[in-house]
Amino acid sequence: MALMPPLAGTVIGGVSWRNLLLLLAWVLCYCTEFTTARWLTSRMSKRFLPPVAAYAAVTAVFGLALLVTTPGLLRWVPLYMVLAALTFLAAWRRVERSWWNNLVSIIAACTLCLIAYSLGSGPQSQATHSPGGYFGCPPNPAVNCFSEGLFPAQAFPPVGLVATLIFAYTEFGSVLYVKSLVRERKHLWCTVASVVWNLMLTIGAALVLPEVGFWPLFAALILVIRAAALPAIARERRIPIKQVGMVESIASLVVFLVTIGTAGPITAALQGVGLFS
Known part of the structure; x- marks a missing residue:
């Protein structure tokens, strides 16, 4: 459920180093979320803290690498911050299988399909004519940066x-x-x-x-x-x-x-x- 949408977006859009890095970051993010949820459910038991710290550190490394090389992905950060907060709230309240938390999981996973597709070799090759001075912006500054606004058509x-x-x-x-x-x-x-x-x-x-x-x-x-x-x-x-x-x-x-x-x-x-x- 969590991996198939971004994997499909990667295949349909064409494999590129960007969406492969996104997939890796997403898997690590899922591991971080899972261990953090267990930690919160246990009311922050010290026994669950080491895996949280380890996964969070590795996720931060690859996540920052992804954002540095594709800064346009920052447009999606507010959404995922809200989704993460809701997931952790569900874990704290021990209602992880609630309807609303299921919806949070669906939104998080399925939006990755769109993002992975937009970073694929196919859409990326359809570069806009907007200038991209930052090294991570080409070949598609509209998606990889913000040359055409916060949410350009190329991002959808x-x-x-x-x-x-x-x-x-x-x-x-x-x-x-x-x-x-x-x-x-x-x-x-x-x-x-x-x-x-x-x-x-x-x-x-x-x-x-x-x-x-x-x-x-x-x-x-x-x-x-x-x-x-x-x-x-x-x-x-x-x-x-x-x-x-x-x-x-x-x-x-x-x-x-x-x-x-x-x-x-x-x-x-x-x-x-x-x-x-």
Whole structure:
């Protein structure tokens, strides 16, 4: 859930040293967040402090290297500071599996898809004509620096934005599905919401079928079938958490592969009806 969106953005946008460094920094950031959350949950027990300090130090080194070589990423720092604060608040209050903290995690991971795409070899090669005097600014000063304002259009490339929205939608569907089997298994509304949410995705995939082919519809059908079938099975017998996770891992992998293969055609189809310029 945390790694697939930025990894997909890297693949779709084209591998570059910038998005590879971003991926490394993100993995380290995740490790820092995880250990810090454990530390806060334990009410700052000294036993959990050494890994927090170690991961934070390594993350700072690679994070600063990324910002020095691509200072335009500073535009995203306020967002991630807020998301980090909310995550740590959830850890302190011991509500890490709450709905709102799930949303925080989705926003953090999926936004990385857009950022990783914008740093890819494809978008980076589409350099603007704005001058970039700082050594980290070329080849695309609009994205790598601030030559065209705080949030230029180049920081929101359509294909990257579409891939980000796909991941955000499907990952929230994943939250609904898992909760319908675990924490909210006694509440029918969660199962209904999960099925309806994924059914809407299936309808959307069917609408773009002529332009993008069968694979998005195939992925959507897998998601809606698992959202309906497993809760029905769980009403007869309890499904182990491990099996729930395995099914969701397979579904997430399908979404990952289909998004990589069809984000471009889906964007073109949406542009054809005027949804993206």
